[in-house]
Each structure stands twice: as structure tokens, then as C-alpha cells.
Amino acid sequence: xxxxxxxxxxxxxxxxxxxxxxxxxxxxxxxxxxxxxxxxxxxxxxxxxxxxxxxxxxxxxxxxxxxxxxxxxxxxxxxxxxxxxxxxxxxxxxxxxxxxxxxxxxxxxxxxxxxxxxxxxxxxxxxxxxxxxxxxxxxxxxxxxxxxxxxxxxxxxxxxxxxxxxxxxxxxxxxxxxxxxxxxxxxxxxxxxxxxxxxxxxxxxxxxxxxxxxxxxxxxxxxxxxxxxxxxxxxxxxxxxxxxxxxxxxxxxxxxxxxxxxxxxxxxxxxxxxxxxxxxxxxxxxxxxxxxxxxxxxxxxxxxxxxxxxxxxxxxxx
Amino acid sequence: xxxxxxxxxxxxxxxxxxxxxxxxxxxxxxxxxxxxxxxxxxxxxxxxxxxxxxxxxxxxxxxxxxxxxxxxxxxxxxxxxxxxxxxxxxxxxxxxxxxxxxxxxxxxxxxxxxxxxxxxxxxxxxxxxxxxxxxxxxxxxxxxxxxxxxxxxxxxxxxxxxxxxxxxxxxxxxxxxxxxxxxxxxxxxxxxxxxxxxxxxxxxxxxxxxxxxxxxxxxxxxxxxxxxxxxxxxxxxxxxxxxxxxxxxxxxxxxxxxxxxxxxxxxxxxxxxxxxxxxxxxxxxxxxxxxxxxxxxxxxxxxxxxxxxxxxxxxxxxxxxxxxxxxxxxxxxxxxxxxxxxxxxxxxxxxxxxxx
Numbered sequence: 149x150x151x152x153x154x155x156x157x158x159x160x161x162x163x164x165x166x167x168x169x170x171x172x173x174x175x176x177x178x179x180x181x182x183x184x185x186x187x188x189x190x191x192x193x194x195x196x197x198x199x200x201x202x203x204x205x206x207x208x209x210x211x212x213x214x215x216x217x218x219x220x221x222x223x224x225x226x227x228x229x230x231x232x233x234x235x236x237x238x239x240x241x242x243x244x245x246x247x248x249x250x251x252x253x254x255x256x257x258x259x260x261x262x263x264x265x266x267x268x269x270x271x272x273x274x275x276x277x278x279x280x281x282x283x284x285x286x287x288x289x290x291x292x293x294x295x296x297x298x299x300x301x302x303x304x305x306x307x308x309x310x311x312x313x314x315x316x317x318x319x320x321x322x323x324x325x326x327x328x329x330x331x332x333x334x335x336x337x338x339x340x341x342x343x344x345x346x347x348x349x350x351x352x353x354x355x356x357x358x359x360x361x362x363x364x365x366x367x368x369x370x371x372x373x374x375x376x377x378x379x380x381x382x383x384x385x386x387x388x389x390x391x392x393x394x395x396x397x398x399x400x401x402x403x404x405x406x407x408x409x410x411x412x413x414x415x416x417x418x419x420x421x422x423x424x425x426x427x428x429x430x431x432x433x434x435x436x437x438x439x440x441x442x443x444x445x446x447x448x449x450x451x452x453x454x455x456x457x458x459x460x461x462x463x464x465x466x
Numbered sequence: 467x468x469x470x471x472x473x474x475x476x477x478x479x480x481x482x483x484x485x486x487x488x489x490x491x492x493x494x495x496x497x498x499x500x501x502x503x504x505x506x507x508x509x510x511x512x513x514x515x516x517x518x519x520x521x522x523x524x525x526x527x528x529x530x531x532x533x534x535x536x537x538x539x540x541x542x543x544x545x546x547x548x549x550x551x552x553x554x555x556x557x558x559x560x561x562x563x564x565x566x567x568x569x570x571x572x573x574x575x576x577x578x579x580x581x582x583x584x585x586x587x588x589x590x591x592x593x594x595x596x597x598x599x600x601x602x603x604x605x606x607x608x609x610x611x612x613x614x615x616x617x618x619x620x621x622x623x624x625x626x627x628x629x630x631x632x633x634x635x636x637x638x639x640x641x642x643x644x645x646x647x648x649x650x651x652x653x654x655x656x657x658x659x660x661x662x663x664x665x666x667x668x669x670x671x672x673x674x675x676x677x678x679x680x681x682x683x684x685x686x687x688x689x690x691x692x693x694x695x696x697x698x699x700x701x702x703x704x705x706x707x708x709x710x711x712x713x714x715x716x717x718x719x720x721x722x723x724x725x726x727x728x729x730x731x732x733x734x735x736x737x738x739x740x741x742x743x744x745x746x747x748x749x750x751x752x753x754x755x756x757x758x759x760x761x762x763x764x765x766x767x768x769x770x771x772x773x774x775x776x777x778x779x780x781x782x783x784x785x786x787x788x789x790x791x792x793x794x795x796x797x798x799x800x801x802x803x804x805x806x807x808x809x810x811x812x813x814x815x816x817x818x819x820x821x822x
Contacts, residue, residue: 243578
């Protein structure tokens with residue numbers, strides 16, 4: 149599939165992929181300093197999904213994320229400096245210090261807020277899609293969520309409603325096989341997830357390859373259908389959570405999953421694979437630019453002020 | 467807030483609600499109504515009647531039986547700039563919406579640093595009588611009062627129903643709108659032109675010097691009937707309907723109790739951890755140091771609502787029990803008094819005529 153891709157597209161995908169990976173690596177490095185006092189749920193290893201899907205979106209399309217939402221926020225064009233400041237709890241943060249890592253939002257980039265309560269953002273994205281449809285635009289929304297969220301009742305309620313009203317919403321399930329520390333085998337009666345979704349009359353695709361280009365191709369096709377008013381679609385994307393549920397570390401010593409489970413994913417990591425498709429000089433330039441932007445985001449967060457005490461009571465009511 | 471003139475027509479509570487929504491839908495394209503049964507032939511007991519014909523199925527539509535997700539849909543649509551009204555035929559179904567209402571609707575504006583607003587209305591009706599029973603009769607307002615970010619509105623008459631509904635639709639926050647089944651047929655003078663009843667301003671329904679009585683939702687009307695009975699024994703009631711529980715106009719209540727030094731709060735729900743606990747606590751905090759206070763609460767019996775009328779009649783405060791309690795507080799040294807049952811029956815004919 150790679151052959152269809154122009155060098156510009158490959159470079160753009162790599163820029164996003166590399167940036168998210170290294171942004172999160174920086175978060176992981178800063179974390180032990182306690183400057184980030186917010187539970188972080190890293191997307192490391194799963195970034196290719198957000199990167200592939202968001203690459204086919206227009207700036208006026210929207211995404212909604214989850215508490216493991218750094219990748220979706222950044223891939224959609226969320227402000228990285230505001231995100232870092234938010235995690236530092238600074239007044240300049242994306243939610244003015246009220247949200248932290250789990251409640252990232254960027255209305256300019258059409259990143260809807262994320263939630264710490266699993267599954268809650270899925271119907272909200274559908275409500276947003278209802279508004280898009282009523283406004284008679286061809287804008288779409290992507291709702292990212294994990295395999296755990298697919299077990300919540302509101303997910304199925306939303307599938308039914310979205311299909312009934314032919315809403316322009318792409319559901320993207322990032323199936324990393326774990327909900328906190330519980331493997332899918334202890335939670336799912338069958339793994340026929342896409343078949344379940346398809347019974348609502350929803351075009352449901354399963355991607356097990358971990359291939360960024362396959363994700364992008366599939367998203368492009370489905371988003372096209374959404375824009376034509378053909379109703380919702382879903383992608384189940386297999387991936388693997390390289391780090392612990394919450395926090396910056398690996399946790400394979402905890403005994404609930406073996407590192408051998410992760411190794412095939414690490415071996416086919418999209419970051420070096422896409423890097424290898426680029427000329428050395430271009431790759432190096434992209435990486436240097438990304439590192440500079442990450443440095444700038446950290447500096448912005450470090451230098452920003454904390455909110456004043458009276459800010460506690462602002463924004464309770466609109 | 468406008469005042470009705472003498473020529474104002476009488477309107478039923480249920481029709482006042484429908485008129486408010488209809489006028490707002492005509493004024494603002496972003497307002498829409500959805501919820502199970504809003505467009506069927508019974509139209510939520512008539513409170514959504516006429517809307518489908520006037521505004522079409524895009525702006526008034528039924529839903530699957532998915533209260534949780536539909537609340538999320540309301541929130542998402544509101545975040546996208548629309549003004550949804552989500553209707554529930556009984557308040558008890560709001561328990562299926564608690565996750566979205568408490569975790570998302572109430573918090574979104576704050577937790578996203580003011581970046582989004584959630585201008586939605588959750589309409590719900592409390593049931594009573596004809597065996598509404600355990601799961602169709604609950605007043606759940608205190609659960610919502612507990613959570614910052616939600617407004618809680620409980621109008622007791624047709625005038626306030628229309629004005630509060632228009633205010634709720636125009637409000638940029640999630641509003642829990644509580645109605646009461648037994649209020650639906652009650653009439654009051656209601657102006658035709660749109661108007662708002664400002665949130666956070668209680669209504670003084672009666673002036674009196676002996677005791678302050680606060681009645682919530684339908685209990686405001688029961689208290690009005692109780693006050694009728696108390697007039698026979700010369701007990702003057704300062705009757706206050708808070709109208710909105712969040713924001714709560716505690717100043718008006720405190721001002722009254724500062725004069726009467728007696729406060730009876732009659733809630734349309736249970737007492738413990740309820741609205742009455744909140745109101746009496748706030749009054750105690752403000753006035754407790756300035757002299758003796760008599761405080762009492764009434765509400766649902768501390769049990770589950772039974773279906774049989776033989777028991778249901780003992781579950782709720784009624785004009786007789788309210789009057790008896792108020793009398794005992796106002797005349798602590800007098801002999802016990804209980805209203806004549808025939809008078810109590812006649813008191814049910816009392817209608818709310820103002821003041822507005």
C-alpha cells in the first residue's frame with residue numbers, strides 16, 4: 149500500500165508519529181520530577197492509529213478522545229504547549245489547569261474534551277455529530293475509545309442511535325487488549341466485536357496489522373462515506389499498550405502480562421519503519437523540528453504561572 | 467420579569483410548558499426537543515403537544531430507550547452550539563442519566579477551563595396518586611443540588627412554569643427542570659408574550675407574621691392550602707416558594723425567618739440529606755447566633771412510596787398535617803389543633819392566584 153503514498157504524505161505522517169512518540173517520551177522523562185501532577189495514560193505504541201485516522205480529517209472535522217488521549221489531541225492539531233502547560237497545572241493550559249492529562253481540549257483544533265470516566269465521550273460525540281448533520285455540513289467527527297469502553301452500555305446505545313439517524317461519526321476502537329490490568333479474555337465472551345457492531349447496520353472494519361497505511365486507507369474510505377451521508381462506520385484497530393495503565397513505566401514485572409506479548413509490536417514499531425521510508429536528511433530535519441517544538445512546549449509550561457487562588461470558583465457556571 | 471395584567475388568560479401548567487417551548491423554538495433555531503414519547507399522540511401528557519406539527523420531526527423526535535446515551539447526545543449537541551431539551555416522562559428515569567449529568571454535563575464547562583458550554587434542559591415529571599408507586603413518584607432534586615454545575619428548577623404554578631422554562635432554555639448551563647404530575651392541570655394567569663422568571667429569586671406567595679413556611683414544587687401548593695386552614699385559627703404564614711433550588715435564594719428565606727423565628731420546610735421528597743436539610747442548615751448558620759429559632763422539616767415518610775391509596779395518603783405531607791405542624795410551632799403553648807377534615811377537603815380547591 150505504501151507505493152500509493154507521495155513523499156509529502158509520508159513525511160507528514162512521520163512528523164506526526166515522531167512528534168507524538170517523543171512528546172510522550174518527554175512526558176515520561178519529566179514525570180518522576182513531580183512537575184506533572186496529573187495521572188498520565190501514555191499512548192506510546194498506539195500512536196499510529198490517531199496519526200492514520202486524523203491525517204484524513206480536515207481542520208473543521210472534530211475528534212473526541214479518552215483519558216488515553218494525548219495522541220488523538222496532538223494528531224488532530226491540538227496545541228502541544230497548551231497541553232504541556234495543562235499537565236503542569238498552569239493557567240495557560242488547554243483547560244486553564246482544571247483538567248490535566250485526562251481532560252484535554254482544543255476547540256480551535258476541534259478537539260472535543262476527553263473524559264476520565266470510560267465510555268462517556270462516545271454519546272457526546274454522537275450528539276456533536278447530530279448537530280453537524282442538522283447544520284447540513286459535510287463535517288465529520290471521530291470518536292476514539294478503547295476496548296474497555298466497548299463494554300459500557302452507552303456504547304451500544306450510541307451505535308443504535310447513530311445508525312438510526314445516519315450520523316456522520318467514525319467510531320475508532322483502539323483495542324490494546326487490556327482494561328487497566330484485565331486482559332480481554334477475562335472480559336469478552338467472544339472477540340467478534342466487529343460482527344456485533346455490524347448488526348446495527350454499521351460498516352465495521354478490523355485492522356490487526358498495526359500498519360499505519362492500512363489505518364489511513366481505511367479511515368479515508370470510511371470518512372468519505374460519512375461525508376456522503378451514508379451513516380456511521382467503525383474501525384477496530386489492534387494495538388498494544390507498551391507502558392503501564394497509568395504512569396510512565398513498563399510494568400511487565402507485575403505479573404499480569406508477559407513482555408513477550410509486547411515484543412512483536414515493538415519489533416514492527418511504525419516509528420522506525422516510516423522513518424526508513426524517508427531520505428536521511430529529511431528525516432533528521434523532521435526530528436530536529438519536533439524536538440525543538442517539544443522543548444518549546446516544556447519551556448512554555450515551565451515558565452507559565454499557576455492559576456491564582458480565586459480562579460478556583462471560575463467556570464462553575466457558564 | 468413581567469407581571470400579568472388583569473386581562474391575562476388563565477392557562478394550565480401543562481399548556482404553559484408547551485407554549486414556552488413552542489415560543490423558544492420559534493425564536494431560536496438551535497432549540498430542539500427529544501425524548502421517549504415526545505412526539506406520540508399523548509405528547510407527555512400534552513406538554514409537548516403541537517410541537518411536531520409546528521416544527522417538524524427534525525426538531526422534535528422520539529429516542530430509543532437509551533437514557534444514558536441520549537443524555538450524552540444532548541451534551542454533545544449543546545457543546546456544538548445547539549439547545550436541546552431532553553424530556554423524561556418521570557423523574558425516576560433521570561437515575562439512568564446520572565453518569566452523563568453528573569460526570570459530564572455538570573463538569574464540562576469547569577474541567578475544560580470554560581472552553582465549552584452545555585446549554586441543555588433535562589425535563590422530568592414527578593408522579594403522585596393513582597398508585598404511581600415506588601419508581602414513579604420520587605423527587606430526586608437533592609441529588610442534583612449536591613453537584614456544582616447543575617441548576618435545579620421546580621416551579622409550582624403555571625406562571626413560573628412558563629417563565630422558568632424560557633429561562634432554562636436560554637441558560638448556558640445544564641438545567642434539571644422538575645415538574646409535578648398533579649400541577650399539570652392547575653391554572654394560573656399566564657401572559658401570552660414570552661417572559662422569563664429569573665433563577666435565584668424566591669417567590670413570597672403569602673405574607674404573614676407567625677411562621678415562615680417553605681414549600682418545594684407541589685408542596686408549595688399544599689402549603690398554600692395549609693395556610694388557608696391556618697387562617698381559621700389566626701396563624702399568619704409567610705409562605706415562600708424557592709422556585710429554583712440551585713441557585714437558591716436563601717436571603718429571602720433568611721429575611722423572613724429573621725422576623726418570624728420559626729421555619730417549617732416542606733419538601734416534595736425525603737427529609738434526610740434533602741433540600742430541607744440544606745435550607746434549614748443555611749438558615750441556622752445565618753440566624754442561629756441571633757436568638758432562638760424553631761426549625762422543622764416535613765417530607766416523604768422515610769420509606770418507599772406504596773401503591774395502595776390506604777398507605778399512600780400517609781406517605782405525603784398534606785394540608786392538614788402541614789397546618790397541624792405549623793400550628794404547633796406557632797402556638798407552642800396552645801392546646802393541640804387539627805383542621806376540620808371537611809375544611810381540609812375544601813382547601814384542595816384553592817388555586818394559586820399570585821402575587822407574581
